[in-house]
Amino acid sequence: MIYLDQAATSYPKPAAVIEAVCSALATAGNSGRGVHGMSLAASRLIYQARWELAEFFGASDPSQIAFSANATESLNMALLGLLEPGDHVVTTELEHNSVLRPLYLLQKRGVEVTVLPADYQGRVDFSALAAASQPNTKAVVCTHASNVTGNVIDLDYVLDFCQRQRLVSIIDGAQTAGWYPYNLTKQPIDILCFTGHKALLGPQGVGGIYVRPGLKLRPLKTGGSGIKTFSKTHPETMPEALEAGTLNTPGVAGLAAGVRYLREVGLAHVRKVEGELTQFFFAEVKEIPGVTVYGDFTDQERCPIVALNIAGVDSSFLSQLLAEKYNIATRSGGHCAPLMHRALQTDKTGLVRFSFSHFNSKAELEVAVQALAEISEEYGPEGDG
Amino acid sequence: MQAVLTFHSTTEAMAFERACKELGLPGRLIPMPVAISAQCGLAWLIGPEDRNRLLEQAQKLGLKYERLVELK
Numbered sequence: 192m193i194y195l196d197q198a199a200t201s202y203p204k205p206a207a208v209i210e211a212v213c214s215a216l217a218t219a220g221n222s223g224r225g226v227h228g229m230s231l232a233a234s235r236l237i238y239q240a241r242w243e244l245a246e247f248f249g250a251s252d253p254s255q256i257a258f259s260a261n262a263t264e265s266l267n268m269a270l271l272g273l274l275e276p277g278d279h280v281v282t283t284e285l286e287h288n289s290v291l292r293p294l295y296l297l298q299k300r301g302v303e304v305t306v307l308p309a310d311y312q313g314r315v316d317f318s319a320l321a322a323a324s325q326p327n328t329k330a331v332v333c334t335h336a337s338n339v340t341g342n343v344i345d346l347d348y349v350l351d352f353c354q355r356q357r358l359v360s361i362i363d364g365a366q367t368a369g370w371y372p373y374n375l376t377k378q379p380i381d382i383l384c385f386t387g388h389k390a391l392l393g394p395q396g397v398g399g400i401y402v403r404p405g406l407k408l409r410p411l412k413t414g415g416s417g418i419k420t421f422s423k424t425h426p427e428t429m430p431e432a433l434e435a436g437t438l439n440t441p442g443v444a445g446l447a448a449g450v451r452y453l454r455e456v457g458l459a460h461v462r463k464v465e466g467e468l469t470q471f472f473f474a475e476v477k478e479i480p481g482v483t484v485y486g487d488f489t490d491q492e493r494c495p496i497v498a499l500n501i502a503g504v505d506s507s508f509l510s511q512l513l514a515e516k517y518n519i520a521t522r523s524g525g526h527c528a529p530l531m532h533r534a535l536q537t538d539k540t541g542l543v544r545f546s547f548s549h550f551n552s553k554a555e556l557e558v559a560v561q562a563l564a565e566i567s568e569e570y571g572p573e574g575d576g
Numbered sequence: 577m578q579a580v581l582t583f584h585s586t587t588e589a590m591a592f593e594r595a596c597k598e599l600g601l602p603g604r605l606i607p608m609p610v611a612i613s614a615q616c617g618l619a620w621l622i623g624p625e626d627r628n629r630l631l632e633q634a635q636k637l638g639l640k641y642e643r644l645v646e647l648k
Contacts (some may be wrong), residue, residue, distance in 0.1 A: 222586065223586035223617065223618075224617070224619065225607075225617070226605060226606065226607040226618060231605065233588060234586055234589075234590055234618075235593075237590075238587060238590030238591065238594065239594075241587070242594070253587075253591065254585075254587045254588070254591065345645075417586050417616075418584070418585050418586060418616045418617065419615060426584075426585065428584050428585050428587075428588075429587075431585045431586065431587065456633055
């Protein structure tokens with residue numbers, strides 16, 4: 192199989208990730224729930240993972256990183272834990288439902304939400320932030336890169352605006368953690384939400400949230416923490432404040448192994464390979480009759496995603512053909528970003544997303560290009576299918 | 577007299593242990609006697625001969641812990 196659905200979940204995982212998950216399953220107890228060898232091994236493993244993630248993201252304090260199940264859970268922690276009735280928050284049409292649905296829920300509870308529009312190429316003009324701001328604005332929440340087009344936002348502009356206006360910046364790094372070289376010591380990101388199973392190359396079911404020191408979130412969940420047993424309230428100290436219940440220790444072990452792998456290979460190398468693959472694929476597919484590619488490709492810094500349709504071919508059918516006839520894995524239909532689809536005018540049609548990792552090869556992409564050309568010829572605007 | 581350092585959280589205890597191992601500082605993790613604290617289930621046990629050195633280094637390096645408790 193040619194796996195071009197890396198933005199959904201990365202594949203293959205490095206061997207070290209699989210080994211780390213298996214090793215944790217074989218050896219780790221429950222972190223913080225005892226002082227026997229297996230429990231301490233789990234506690235040490237999890238602290239080591241926190242430490243390595245902090246280093247990877249350039250964060251000064253590992254305890255400001257809490258583990259979660261995924262980016263969705265982290266975004267829920269951030270939004271539901273920060274915003275209160277009467278607050279105002281600004282977001283964008285680029286957002287995934289992991290941002291939009293918690294915001295719609297908060298709207299019902301009395302939080303005001305302003306959504307900055309995206310143009311037909313999925314670009315957001317963040318100079319509109321100033322006009323969108325109100326006296327009760329508390330935060331800006333936005334994805335760092337669209338999961339539909341791969342376009343990256345002007346993060347520096349957003350962070351600078353938030354810092355000057357004293358707004359909390361909440362960044363959805365679902366597509367960018369493991370791709371973009373964050374430096375949380377230098378960049379004034381207040382909250383970074385990430386998942387472990389995409390560009391960080393870890394297993395599914397583990398993610399995390401970085402919270403700037405001094406910023407407190409109401410915990411989404413309360414319960415077991417391994418500390419303060421006789422207190423009726425959940426501990427407020429990070430990271431335990433956001434980690435009620437037993438952590439996914441094997442998942443955390445795998446995530447840490449993914450980060451170690453990326454540091455060994457080098458993020459610059461990963462980005463270079465993925466950038467070249469993306470530009471090659473874009474250059475080839477845009478010449479195929481009937482193909483529309485979505486997003487802005489004038490910007491070289493973009494996540495390794497190419498989303499497209501072929502005129503006259505249902506996007507689900509296209510993805511199905513690619514899977515069944517050519518053994519190529521892509522994602523079709525809607526991509527959990529409804530406002531973005533409207534901006535791109537693909538809300539009725541959906542689209543097919545090709546997404547790459549440095550594990551993919553140019554030869555694999557050539558096969559995919561040839562498949563698209565054949566499908567276009569048979570089923571597209573000039574086809575007879 | 578032996579003493580223990582208590583911690584606010586498991587993460588704090590892990591950070592302390594990691595720093596001590598890296599710097600070759602004395603002591604080891606033990607279960608926290610419930611009579612002392614129910615904060616964190618872990619404590620750092622130190623012998624009388626190591627106490628001053630460890631506390632000096634902890635202060636100098638900004639290592640976090642909850643408090644020092646003498647073991648009677």
